[in-house]
Amino acid sequence: MAQLSPAERRQIATRFMSEASGNNESTGTVSKADIFAAIDAADAWIDTNFTAFRQALPATVRQGLTRKQIRKMFLLTAVARLDLED
Amino acid sequence: MASGDSLSKWGARACGLPSSNFATPDTRNSHDVLDFDAGTDESALFTGVLDPAYDGGGVTVYLTWMASSATSGNCVWGAAFERIAANSHDLDSDSFATANTATGAADGTSGEVTVTTIAFTSGAQMDSVAAGELFRLKVYRDADNGSDTMTGDAELLFVEIRET
Numbered sequence: 001m002a003q004l005s006p007a008e009r010r011q012i013a014t015r016f017m018s019e020a021s022g023n024n025e026s027t028g029t030v031s032k033a034d035i036f037a038a039i040d041a042a043d044a045w046i047d048t049n050f051t052a053f054r055q056a057l058p059a060t061v062r063q064g065l066t067r068k069q070i071r072k073m074f075l076l077t078a079v080a081r082l083d084l085e086d
Numbered sequence: 087m088a089s090g091d092s093l094s095k096w097g098a099r100a101c102g103l104p105s106s107n108f109a110t111p112d113t114r115n116s117h118d119v120l121d122f123d124a125g126t127d128e129s130a131l132f133t134g135v136l137d138p139a140y141d142g143g144g145v146t147v148y149l150t151w152m153a154s155s156a157t158s159g160n161c162v163w164g165a166a167f168e169r170i171a172a173n174s175h176d177l178d179s180d181s182f183a184t185a186n187t188a189t190g191a192a193d194g195t196s197g198e199v200t201v202t203t204i205a206f207t208s209g210a211q212m213d214s215v216a217a218g219e220l221f222r223l224k225v226y227r228d229a230d231n232g233s234d235t236m237t238g239d240a241e242l243l244f245v246e247i248r249e250t
Contacts, residue, residue, distance in 0.1 A: 014125025021121065021154035021239035026196060029158040031235045032124055 003047045013039045050074075088249065093145060094134040094223075095246040102131040102222075109227075109242065114152075114197075119241035121154065122161075122227035124234075129226035132245055133170075140217035144250040147204040149225065151242045153192035159236030160189045162228040165204045167213040170220040182224055183213035192236050199243065205250060223247070 004012070013035045020027050027035075054062055054070060061070070098118040099111065109120040109130040122128045147165045166185035175181045190202030206212050215221040227240050 010125065014123065017124040017155070017238045020237070021124075025155055026157065027155040027237045030156070030237055031159050032237050033235060035237055 121239040138218040150244040155238035
């Protein structure tokens with residue numbers, strides 16, 4: 001699974017900061033560089049662990065769905081968990 | 087005019103906006119602000135007349151702003167002058183002088199303002215704007231500057247020009 005490009009990761013970091021500002025969410029003393037590094041790490045972690053995620057799914061799903069569909073399954077589940085805790 | 091006297095001033099809503107990469111008008115507890123993004127250089131334009139009593143000794147631009155979400159980090163601000171005088175230049179294109187910049191630190195308490203100043207010497211740095219002349223002042227956040235470390239938007243409340 002390929003990682004995002006530096007420009008794509010920067011766009012995500014920019015969007016994260018814009019949404020935090022728009023929602024009046026505090027980012028405390030976290031710096032911009034910290035945010036960029038966190039997005040880099042998140043992208044790398046997903047890339048590293050995507051195989052393990054696929055292996056956790058039922059075999060019929062692994063074999064019957066495309067990789068993009070499986071990524072979408074991961075995304076939808078992650079988004080739904082957004083407000084589970086602070 | 088004496089040093090420190092006010093020559094021109096604007097609230098956040100008294101600005102013009104460029105056609106792209108513009109600061110976003112917003113409010114914070116009913117205070118009008120302009121939001122400058124953390125990831126992309128954005129600007130706002132302020133048109134005014136330099137007070138006829140300007141003494142010619144250079145000016146200082148005062149930017150009053152606050153951090154939208156951060157309580158630390160630095161914000162790099164820039165400002166540039168564009169003289170608008172009779173028979174001086176075609177307004178269908180921009181003609182700003184080279185910008186001067188300054189770095190301001192976000193206040194450690196959310197909602198409290200920081201005042202960042204940018205100094206200009208008389209003459210070329212001010213695009214040779216003279217007392218009583220019309221001008222535009224471009225104010226921008228140099229968000230992709232390595233020294234701009236503050237996360238989130240910078241919210242500009244007020245811009246003032248004072249005699250240096």
